Amino acid sequence: xxxxxxxxxxxxxxxxxxxxxxxxxxxxxxxxxxxxxxxxxxxxxxxxxxxxxxxxxxxxxxxxxxxxxxxxxxxxxxxxxxxxxxxxxxxxxxxxxxxxxxxxxxxxxxxxx
Amino acid sequence: xxxxxxxxxxxxxxxxxxxxxxxxxxxxxxxxxxxxxxxxxxxxxxxxxxxxxxxxxxxxxxxxxxxxxxxxxxxxxxxxxxxxxxxxxxxxxxxxxxxxxxxxxxx
Numbered sequence: 340x341x342x343x344x345x346x347x348x349x350x351x352x353x354x355x356x357x358x359x360x361x362x363x364x365x366x367x368x369x370x371x372x373x374x375x376x377x378x379x380x381x382x383x384x385x386x387x388x389x390x391x392x393x394x395x396x397x398x399x400x401x402x403x404x405x406x407x408x409x410x411x412x413x414x415x416x417x418x419x420x421x422x423x424x425x426x427x428x429x430x431x432x433x434x435x436x437x438x439x440x441x442x443x444x445x446x447x448x449x450x451x452x
Numbered sequence: 453x454x455x456x457x458x459x460x461x462x463x464x465x466x467x468x469x470x471x472x473x474x475x476x477x478x479x480x481x482x483x484x485x486x487x488x489x490x491x492x493x494x495x496x497x498x499x500x501x502x503x504x505x506x507x508x509x510x511x512x513x514x515x516x517x518x519x520x521x522x523x524x525x526x527x528x529x530x531x532x533x534x535x536x537x538x539x540x541x542x543x544x545x546x547x548x549x550x551x552x553x554x555x556x557x558x559x
Contacts (some may be wrong), residue, residue, distance in 0.1 A: 372547060376493075382538070382549040394545050428493050437545050438482050443495040 345444035362431030458550040471526040475539030485540035
């Protein structure tokens with residue numbers, strides 16, 4: 340069965356450092372998403388990506404964040420100058436088109452210390 | 453106002469009980485997903501619905517598009533069903549998460 344893979348599964352970083360979270364969506368999918376979930380809270384939308392550009396982003400997704408699809412297979416989320424409050428589980432999702440099932444990665448747990 | 457509301461927020465059941473989790477929404481959707489999230493954090497898609505009813509094992513999901521409401525039912529609940537169940541709306545390019553229902557099934 341096709342799956343979305345995320346790496347690493349867990350990352351610990353020092354406050355102020357940059358991190359890159361990686362996602363490999365399902366190969367023929369066109370729509371990509373990043374979400375985050377702070378421990379004990381609901382899942383929050385960060386950004387959606389289609390046709391090699393951001394289609395929508397939330398208020399959370401400020402200049403500290405960026406996304407990229409560098410090579411046609413990976414979909415990355417970069418967080419610059421990490422803060423303690425960036426500690427969360429980050430989920431990637433992909434789907435073939437806007438009417439098909441979404442598939443989720445297992446998440447990357449980011450801990451900023 | 454939230455586009456999607458789930459109820460209840462928390463649910464504790466005895467093993468064997470029939471469980472219902474509800475999702476109401478306020479926007480026109482193309483589909484609705486029910487997701488399961490276990491304590492480890494990973495999200496699994498259980499169903500995607502655009503009309504009617506789907507069944508998989510002990511899980512049944514229904515949707516009423518006119519009433520903008522969906523339910524997830526678990527028959528003969530088991531402790532391994534303990535998880536967070538999340539309603540996810542799909543409309544336009546958007547995927548919008550509900551707050552989730554924390555289910556605990558006691559043996």
